[in-house]
Each structure stands twice: as structure tokens, then as C-alpha cells.
Amino acid sequence: MAKKFACGDVVDGCAWSTTAKDENELFEQISEHAKNVHNMTDIPxxxxQKVKSKIQEV
Ligand SMILES: [Zn+2]
Structure with a gap:
């Protein structure tokens, strides 16, 4: 089952979303996005936890 995450569920107004084959791959994409777009080099x-609670299975 693939995993899906929409950034707007955590960051108001962000339209970015992504899907990946598992949670590890999903988090790689999320940290890349967080770094490039939200200037978060370390994700608190x-x-x-917030991101995890918003991950959907697709
Ligand atoms: Zn975002």
C-alpha cells in the first residue's frame, strides 16, 4: 500500500503533496520539501508526529 502526504494538512496554505511506496521514502521526500520550501533543515x-498522523494509505 502506498503512502500519501499533503503538506497543507500541517502547513497552512501549502499545496504540495506526495506519494511514496513506504513511509521511509515518504519522509525522504518530505524532508527534502521541508528544507527547500520551508527552510526546515531539521524537522522538529x-x-x-503531526506529519505521521496525517499520512494516508492510498
Ligand atoms: Zn509544504
Whole structure:
């Protein structure tokens, strides 16, 4: 089952979303996006928990 994440569920107004084959790959894409677009070089634990709670299976 693939995983899907929409950034707008955590960051208001962000239209980016992504899908990946598993959670590890998904988090790689999310950290890349967070770094490039949201200037988050380290993602705080709190944000990771939030992201995890919003991941959907597709
Ligand atoms: Zn975003």
C-alpha cells in the first residue's frame, strides 16, 4: 500500500503533496520539501508526529 502526504494538512496554505511506496521514502521526500520550501533543515519531533498522523494509505 502506498503512502500519501499533503503538506497543507500541517502547513497552512501549502499545496504540495506526495506519494511514496513506504513511509521511509515518504519522509525522504518530505524532508527534502521541508528544507527547500520551508527552510526546515531539521524537522522538529513535534512536526514529525503531526506529519505521521496525517499520512494516508492510498
Ligand atoms: Zn509544504
Amino acid at each position: 519531533d513535534e512536526v514529525i
